[in-house]
Amino acid sequence: MNAPDRYERFVVPEGTKKVSFEKDTKIMNAASFTIEREDHTIGNILRMQLHRDPNVLFAGYKLPHPLQYKIIVRIHTASQSSPTQAYNQAINDLDSELENLKQAFEDEKNRFEERKQPY
Amino acid sequence: MDRSAAGVSYQRFPRVRIRELKDDYAKFELRDTDASMANALRRVMIAEVPTVAIDLVEIESNSSVLNDEFIAHRLGLIPLTSSGAMGMRFSRDCDACDGDGSCEHCSVEFHLAARATDANKTLEVTSNDLRSTDPKVCPVDQAMAYQQAIGTADPYDTSTASDHRGILIVKLRRGQELRLRAIARKGIAKDHAKWSPAATVTFMYEPDIRINEELMETLTLEEKTSWVESSPTKVFDIDPNTQQVVVVDREAYTYDDEVIKKAEAMGKPGLIEISAKEDSFVFTVETTGAITAYELIINAITVLRQKLDAVRLQEEDGDFTGLDAHLGVA
Numbered sequence: 001m002n003a004p005d006r007y008e009r010f011v012v013p014e015g016t017k018k019v020s021f022e023k024d025t026k027i028m029n030a031a032s033f034t035i036e037r038e039d040h041t042i043g044n045i046l047r048m049q050l051h052r053d054p055n056v057l058f059a060g061y062k063l064p065h066p067l068q069y070k071i072i073v074r075i076h077t078a079s080q081s082s083p084t085q086a087y088n089q090a091i092n093d094l095d096s097e098l099e100n101l102k103q104a105f106e107d108e109k110n111r112f113e114e115r116k117q118p119y
Numbered sequence: 120m121d122r123s124a125a126g127v128s129y130q131r132f133p134r135v136r137i138r139e140l141k142d143d144y145a146k147f148e149l150r151d152t153d154a155s156m157a158n159a160l161r162r163v164m165i166a167e168v169p170t171v172a173i174d175l176v177e178i179e180s181n182s183s184v185l186n187d188e189f190i191a192h193r194l195g196l197i198p199l200t201s202s203g204a205m206g207m208r209f210s211r212d213c214d215a216c217d218g219d220g221s222c223e224h225c226s227v228e229f230h231l232a233a234r235a236t237d238a239n240k241t242l243e244v245t246s247n248d249l250r251s252t253d254p255k256v257c258p259v260d261q262a263m264a265y266q267q268a269i270g271t272a273d274p275y276d277t278s279t280a281s282d283h284r285g286i287l288i289v290k291l292r293r294g295q296e297l298r299l300r301a302i303a304r305k306g307i308a309k310d311h312a313k314w315s316p317a318a319t320v321t322f323m324y325e326p327d328i329r330i331n332e333e334l335m336e337t338l339t340l341e342e343k344t345s346w347v348e349s350s351p352t353k354v355f356d357i358d359p360n361t362q363q364v365v366v367v368d369r370e371a372y373t374y375d376d377e378v379i380k381k382a383e384a385m386g387k388p389g390l391i392e393i394s395a396k397e398d399s400f401v402f403t404v405e406t407t408g409a410i411t412a413y414e415l416i417i418n419a420i421t422v423l424r425q426k427l428d429a430v431r432l433q434e435e436d437g438d439f440t441g442l443d444a445h446l447g448v449a
Contacts, residue, residue, distance in 0.1 A: 006309075006311065007211070007310060009309050009310075010307070010309050010310070011211070017433070018429055018430060018433075019430055019431070019432055019433070021432070035430050038426070038430060040158075040162070041158075041159045041162045041163060041167070041423070041426070042159075042426055042427070042430055044155040044158065044159065045155045045156055045159045046430075047155070048153055048155035048156075049129070049155075052129040053129050084432060087432065088431070088432060089127065089128075089129070091427055091430065091431055092128075093128055093129055093130040093131075094427055095424055095427050095428070096128075096130050097130050097131050097132070097133065097152070097156070098420050098423055098424045098427070099424070100130075100132055100133065101133045101135070101152075101420055102417060102420045102421070104133060104134060104135045105135050105416060105417060106417075108135045108136060108137050108147075109137060109413060112137040112140055
């Protein structure tokens with residue numbers, strides 16, 4: 001009866017920002033990014049990609065509640081970097097990894113069909 | 120792609136090898152990436168690749184034994200050919216029709232009319248009775264029967280015409296009637312599972328199996344046989360010529376640890392070492408037929424990229440100190 005509408009899970013409400021971030025008040029170079037209407041799919045790849053960056057001292061994400069359709073990504077970096085820089089870098093790297101993967105798939109499909117041909 | 124020019128890129132370059140590729144089935148190896156990427160792809164394939172499915176049903180007449188809602192639900196679950204779904208609009212984003220979601224950009228209309236007249240036989244109303252107004256979107260069975268008829272079916276498809284009898288919607292007795300109008304819309308499985316193009320998507324870690332040959336040679340043939348047989352799946356075998364234990368199918372290993380326990384019980388710990396390769400995965404993808412397995416994989420990558428693009432920080436978010444330098448090298 002009071003169940004939220006199903007589209008609530010993936011449609012960002014009007015007037016809400018998809019991504020917002022807040023600097024930590026106590027620690028230098030630490031910030032929390034709140035990403036609306038995303039889940040483990042984005043949270044986990046982002047976290048793992050951030051771990052590949054040696055300037056990132058800490059990166060973690062949480063899904064605060066299954067009915068609050070948002071994730072919080074927390075990043076703490078070394079002084080030569082910044083959380084926003086690390087965040088942008090991670091997204092760029094993931095994006096080009098996927099661009100690469102798509103190309104790899106298309107090439108492999110062509111090769112696969114050539115392998116199939118001789119008979 | 121140019122790692123040196125970017126300077127600070129921690130990007131990976133995954134490799135792919137396709138083992139099997141049919142219309143609705145694919146098996147491939149994914150290497151040089153991690154479990155988070157494999158799992159993200161799996162999750163997107165299951166829940167976020169769009170398809171078309173019946174979403175609104177207007178019943179004109181229903182004197183069948185099933186109630187209107189029941190039939191509407193069954194219609195929704197019928198897979199429809201959705202190759203064009205990526206290019207379609209979601210009804211909620213469609214501005215061509217004022218929010219009612221029934222224009223050509225975001226919907227496809229279907230009609231169904233059936234009436235049982237035969238006294239001795241029940242009439243089976245199936246997905247083949249659905250009449251689409253758009254030839255690109257129709258029930259999967261109809262499309263396959265058509266492809267077979269004109270001879271463009273998948274050459275590896277072993278199904279026959281009788282396999283495409285359609286999906287049963289309801290059975291009608293003499294005098295009963297079903298007439299309706301249905302609207303199919305683009306959607307994703309996060310909204311409702313009827314929009315899922317995936318039947319199953321799984322991945323496994325590729326196992327790395329190392330036999331300590333030196334220790335293995337200290338076993339007698341009987342001991343080897345009993346050790347080989349301790350595995351619940353056929354991973355190992357004994358070479359009949361050399362009497363050596365060989366790995367015949369490492370992917371049959373289910374990480375059950377039985378052979379490791381057996382080796383310990385035999386007093387030979389360290390006889391075998393098995394670990395999961397953390398950067399190699401074997402994917403199996405099966406679709407409902409709404410899109411091909413290959414389309415599903417490619418669309419999943421596209422959707423995941425769109426999602427990543429949507430979570431980029433926007434300009435007005437401020438604090439771009441250091442980002443200029445970052446953008447300068449990108």
